[in-house]
Amino acid sequence: MMLAAHDLGWSARGAPILRGVSLEVPEGETLGLIGPNGSGKSTLMRLLCGVLKPEAGEVRLAGEPLARMSRRRAAQWLAMVEQQAETADRITVRDAVELGRTPWLSPLRPWSAEDDAIVAEALAVVEMSGLAARDWATLSGGERQRAHIARALAQRPRILLLDEPTNHLDIHHQLSILQLVATLPVTTVVALHDLNQAMSCDRLGVLQHGRLVALGKPQEVLSPALLRDVFGVRASFLTDPADGARIIRFHAVS
Amino acid sequence: MILPPGRPLARLLGRIVLHGAWIALALAAAILAGVCIGETAIPVGTVWRTLANKLFDAGHALDRIDQGIVWNYRLTRAIVAACCGAGLAVSGVILQSLLRNALADPYLLGISAGASTGAVLVTVAGVGAGAVSLSLGAFGGALAAFLLVALLARASGGGVGPRAAGQIVLAGIAGSQLFNALTAFMITRSASAEQARGIMFWLLGNLSGARWDNVGMAVPVAVAVTSVCLWHARALDAFTFGTDSATALGVPVRRVQALLIGCASLATAVMVSIVGSIGFVGLVVPHAARFIVGVRHVRLIPAAALMGAMFLIAADVLSRIVVKGQVLPIGVITALVGAPVFALILVRRRPAR
Numbered sequence: 001m002m003l004a005a006h007d008l009g010w011s012a013r014g015a016p017i018l019r020g021v022s023l024e025v026p027e028g029e030t031l032g033l034i035g036p037n038g039s040g041k042s043t044l045m046r047l048l049c050g051v052l053k054p055e056a057g058e059v060r061l062a063g064e065p066l067a068r069m070s071r072r073r074a075a076q077w078l079a080m081v082e083q084q085a086e087t088a089d090r091i092t093v094r095d096a097v098e099l100g101r102t103p104w105l106s107p108l109r110p111w112s113a114e115d116d117a118i119v120a121e122a123l124a125v126v127e128m129s130g131l132a133a134r135d136w137a138t139l140s141g142g143e144r145q146r147a148h149i150a151r152a153l154a155q156r157p158r159i160l161l162l163d164e165p166t167n168h169l170d171i172h173h174q175l176s177i178l179q180l181v182a183t184l185p186v187t188t189v190v191a192l193h194d195l196n197q198a199m200s201c202d203r204l205g206v207l208q209h210g211r212l213v214a215l216g217k218p219q220e221v222l223s224p225a226l227l228r229d230v231f232g233v234r235a236s237f238l239t240d241p242a243d244g245a246r247i248i249r250f251h252a253v254s
Numbered sequence: 255m256i257l258p259p260g261r262p263l264a265r266l267l268g269r270i271v272l273h274g275a276w277i278a279l280a281l282a283a284a285i286l287a288g289v290c291i292g293e294t295a296i297p298v299g300t301v302w303r304t305l306a307n308k309l310f311d312a313g314h315a316l317d318r319i320d321q322g323i324v325w326n327y328r329l330t331r332a333i334v335a336a337c338c339g340a341g342l343a344v345s346g347v348i349l350q351s352l353l354r355n356a357l358a359d360p361y362l363l364g365i366s367a368g369a370s371t372g373a374v375l376v377t378v379a380g381v382g383a384g385a386v387s388l389s390l391g392a393f394g395g396a397l398a399a400f401l402l403v404a405l406l407a408r409a410s411g412g413g414v415g416p417r418a419a420g421q422i423v424l425a426g427i428a429g430s431q432l433f434n435a436l437t438a439f440m441i442t443r444s445a446s447a448e449q450a451r452g453i454m455f456w457l458l459g460n461l462s463g464a465r466w467d468n469v470g471m472a473v474p475v476a477v478a479v480t481s482v483c484l485w486h487a488r489a490l491d492a493f494t495f496g497t498d499s500a501t502a503l504g505v506p507v508r509r510v511q512a513l514l515i516g517c518a519s520l521a522t523a524v525m526v527s528i529v530g531s532i533g534f535v536g537l538v539v540p541h542a543a544r545f546i547v548g549v550r551h552v553r554l555i556p557a558a559a560l561m562g563a564m565f566l567i568a569a570d571v572l573s574r575i576v577v578k579g580q581v582l583p584i585g586v587i588t589a590l591v592g593a594p595v596f597a598l599i600l601v602r603r604r605p606a607r
Contacts, residue, residue, distance in 0.1 A: 070504075071507075076504065089494055090549055102504055
């Protein structure tokens with residue numbers, strides 16, 4: 001298993017946020033995490049990447065406990081794109097992406113031509129090469145998000161964690177980022193808000209009140225019963241005449 | 255992923271030598287100017303010959319008084335000023351970067367006030383009964399003040415994010431007020447009128463007491479703190495998007511924060527114990543340096559150190575020549591120059607949004 005969580009638990013000020021979450025992500029898979037607001041998605045993401053230390057249970061990377069790895073080695077394994085990471089510093093897009101090389105560099109292993117190549121490639125993947133010299137402050141939300149993803153890619157991780165990468169973006173950028181994520185050749189865990197967008201993941205995990213209540217293929221997981229119990233909505237399933245894909249339409253439970 | 259480090263490492267060494275050389279040259283020129291300029295101007299030749307006499311036993315014939323002024327007063331003063339400027343500026347860079355707050359500086363966060371309290375506690379109240387040096391007292395005070403401010407900021411809902419930035423400044427103001435009040439309390443209670451006058455003068459910043467034993471203290475601290483920060487330049491860069499992002503980039507955040515904030519406290523404490531608390535250097539110089547060399551710490555830290563050193567030497571020269579026959583507290587000069595410069599930077603750097 002590339003990434004495995006065993007019986008993870010975490011609480012804030014005595015209130016349990018996450019309880020007994022276990023999941024395994026095989027190499028190359030894109031796992032989507034969904035759940036209502038406050039169900040513990042972000043906390044789970046932060047536990048998986050080691051920003052938070054679990055109170056119970058453990059995270060393993062390719063069998064090795066994350067807690068026993070140095071921060072630096074962990075960052076060589078996995079990269080995280082946070083929901084909102086902002087800065088007031090006057091940096092360019094290239095500066096931001098170059099930060100991704102941090103876990104591979106040290107005072108005795110300075111910046112090299114290979115790092116330049118990796119940064120250029122990461123910028124190209126998110127189609128930001130032309131904006132490399134732009135000031136961070138002048139970027140739109142979508143451009144910032146793509147720059148963050150480029151930074152994560154420049155980390156050359158085996159596992160990529162994305163916390164609601166399409167948040168606050170217009171529909172065009174939402175789709176282009178999801179498409180980008182789907183084509184990335186790394187193991188990916190992505191927290192998502194839009195359930196129709198979640199349909200394109202390999203597998204889905206559903207969180208409710210800090211527990212993982214379902215885990216499996218999107219078509220099996222997103223059943224009318226689960227949508228009613230977890231999200232409190234009535235759902236009808238439609239078929240897109242353009243490509244035969246299944247679409248969920250939501251109604252308030254009356 | 256691991257590359258043969260040959261060429262990049264050689265290039266790095268080359269860069270260090272090249273930049274180190276011109277920084278050393280600029281610093282030497284600034285110190286030389288600091289030695290020459292004063293109420294009685296001393297010709298450069300005299301300074302050279304004094305240095306040759308003292309360092310290499312050259313045996314030039316020189317006026318004993320001139321030689322004494324150069325070697326024992328002006329030179330030590332200029333070197334201590336340079337070290338204080340560099341130390342305070344680098345401390346400012348560290349605090350601004352780690353706390354993600356453009357207003358953070360040792361003065362504003364109460365570290366200077368705490369160092370003053372510690373120093374006064376030792377000299378006036380006689381804590382430690384002679385076993386504790388003034389510097390150690392100042393260091394203890396600086397650390398206590400910072401811990402208090404950090405805890406207060408955390409308790410008031412700080413931590414990370416834009417709101418925390420405001421909280422730590424508010425906590426710093428509270429801490430500064432508290433420690434300044436403690437200092438004033440001890441001075442009025444325990445100090446004689448003579449002592450009180452001396453301490454008040456010292457608190458505003460005063461370089462006239464700088465001697466060779468101070469140089470022996472200030473130089474290693476300034477060099478060590480600057481070097482440690484430079485070693486962690488990449489880690490400091492990684493804080494650009496906050497502490498979580500730094501963690502995700504492989505920085506052991508707690509350890510780096512503890513080490514570098516410890517360094518900033520050490521530098522501030524040592525400098526305050528020698529020259530009193532000098533405001534504005536730690537705040538203004540990092541911003542000015544960013545304006546010139548950008549935000550990457552590999553360039554920012556040396557630039558801030560050099561500019562801090564030059565700024566304080568210049569301020570010291572001004573403090574000696576502005577009013578004839580009188581030396582102004584250097585803190586007065588740094589604030590008089592620093593505040594308008596800072597205002598200018600604020601206006602010019604107004605974000606586009």
